[in-house]
Amino acid sequence: MLNENLKTLRKQRGLSQQELAVRLHVVRQTVSKWEKGLSVPDADTLIRIAEILEVSVETLLGGKMSDSEDSEGGKSSSEIAKQLTQINEQLAIRNRRTKIVLKVVGILLLLFFVFTLLQIVVGVISFEQVQTHTRVDVQEVSG
Numbered sequence: 001m002l003n004e005n006l007k008t009l010r011k012q013r014g015l016s017q018q019e020l021a022v023r024l025h026v027v028r029q030t031v032s033k034w035e036k037g038l039s040v041p042d043a044d045t046l047i048r049i050a051e052i053l054e055v056s057v058e059t060l061l062g063g064k065m066s067d068s069e070d071s072e073g074g075k076s077s078s079e080i081a082k083q084l085t086q087i088n089e090q091l092a093i094r095n096r097r098t099k100i101v102l103k104v105v106g107i108l109l110l111l112f113f114v115f116t117l118l119q120i121v122v123g124v125i126s127f128e129q130v131q132t133h134t135r136v137d138v139q140e141v142s143g
Helices: 002-012 017-024 028-036 043-053 057-061 077-133
Strands: none
Touching: 002 028, 002 043, 002 057, 017 028, 017 043, 043 057, 043 077, 057 077
C-alpha cells in the first residue's frame, strides 16, 4: 500500500523524512503520517513524490497495471483520484473505529473511577459510624 511503498522507496533513495518533506514543502510530521497510514497526500503531491522518488504513481500506490493507463505509462488523474478516494475512505473507517474504541475505554475508566470513589466514600462513612457507636466505658474499681 501507499504508506509501505513510500517508506521503502524513500529509504532506498537514501532520503530522510525531513529531506523528503523539504522537497515537498511540507513538515516532517506530514511525511510521517503518510508513512504510518494516518493520512494520504493529495493527487498533486502524490505526483511530486513519485517524481522525487523516480517511480511512477502506480508503483507508489502499489496498484496493478491496467488498460486505463495514459500514454506515459502511468495512471490517469481520474484513476489516481479514485485510488486516493478509496484510501481516504479506508482511513476514515479506521479512524471512526479508533474513536469508538477510545470512547468505550474512556467510559469504562470513568465508571471505574466513579465506582472506586463511591467505595471510598461508603467506607469512610461506615468507619465514622462504627467509631461513634462504639464506646468503651472504663469504670474505676475501688477496693
